[in-house]
Structure formats: C-alpha cells, structure tokens
Amino acid sequence: MCYQGVVMERVTHSNSMRATDSTVTSLSPTVELLAELAEVSQRLESATPQEILTWAVQRFAPKFTMATAFGPEGMTIIHMLAELAPETPIFNLDTGYQFPETLALRERIRDRYGIEVEFKRPPLSVVEYERLNGGPVYKTDPNRCCAERKISLLSDAANGMHAWASAIRRDQSPDRAKAPVVGWDKKFNLVKVSPLANWTKKDVWGLIAKYDIPYNPLHDQGYTSVGCWPCTRAVLSGEDERAGRWSGFAKTECGLHTQD
C-alpha cells in the first residue's frame, strides 16, 4: 500500500535515513526543517496512524523513539509499531508512583509483541525523594513533582534522538487540540509525531477490541485516564475523560505536551 510516497509495509531504516542525518547527534529547527515539517504535517492530515508512523520511521529511524505511559492510545501505537518497525526504541517514564497494573503492561507487551519497553527512572527513589523534600511533593507542588520525576527523564531519554512519537489525541483537551500531526517540539528539541492526532476515543477502543490489544485493567474500573496513583482517580458519570487527573488542582497536564 502506498500513501503519497509512504510505503506501507515493515519499514527498515537502513536505506531510508537521509545521508546528512546519520552524522547529526541532534536536530536544529532550521528554516528548512520547519518548512518540511509544516508541509508533511499538512500532507499527513488525512493519513492513517500507520501511514504517519511509516513516514516517521523512514525519515528518522534509528533516531525515532516513542514514550508511552501504557495508556490505550499508546498501546495502539505499540501494536502498529510491532508490525511496522518493532525495533523502534520505546520507553516509559517511571516516576515510581505508577500503578502496579500499569507497570504490568511492560510484561504483557513483551509477551505479546516481543518488544522490551525500557523504564527510565529518576536518580532518586520515591523514598529518597520524599525524605529529601520532607514528604510527598505531589501533595504540595505537583508541577515540580512532574518536572523532577517525569519531564526531566524525557530530556535524558531523548538525548541523541531526532523524533519521538506521542499518543495524544486532539479531542482530549484544549491544549492538545492544537497539536500538529508533525511539528517541532521546542521543549525537548525533537520532532514530535502524533499519529493519533485525528483519532477519537472510539477509534482507539475499536482497534483494541478488534485486535485484542493489551490494556490497563483500571480502564474497566472507571479510570478513563491513568497516570501516577496519587494523582489519578476514577471519573464520575458525565465527567471529562481527564477529570480524574490531578483532581483538586488546576493542573491538567504533566507538562510533556505543553510548550511553556
């Protein structure tokens, strides 16, 4: 299958990397690169997630990576990458506060796809971190807690990479509504690829049901969006799907997908 020059089959990077990219350790947002991303993003607006991922692998692998919180959206992307480019490095930002059900998905992914998701962890354990700060920082300053136990990890994990895949959907929040399919992520100095930008919750769960893709059992218990256990609750009927995240705080995002 071919979509505007993107060949839809298992893609390898050996013959697709641009020669000039192979010697570059990090990308710079040059005028040329930004123009390319804008053009590609527009062109891929009506593409399928698989076509978007195929373009990203052909353009950036082996410097294309994926961060996953093991949410349903991320699980569908892992399912697609298992077919298209299983060698893509995938990591989880393990804050130390994730639910056991979330962490167990790493083994379930290994069993199903043979893919090893790497845990990226902060230098301090939860015990050390809370001792240093006189208690849980998430109770008093969740922005700092997210910055120190999550966001900083992506900066490290992305070192040497050129592009990363995120599993955000535009219809999840006003912040995410502005996400391009492909764009420059100035916070992490990476190209950010959002294959599910135009997907809906129904699309995601439809694929999960169709292919029996593993997912977090907490979703069957009213947790529509799952983050760290101290900052996640089940949602009530009629609430927004992300209403259970940082409930009681004005905070709605951990900071991975905001540009400030």
Ligand code: SF4
């Ligand atoms: Fe800390 Fe909560 Fe952010 Fe997790 S979600 S890093 S516990 S503030």
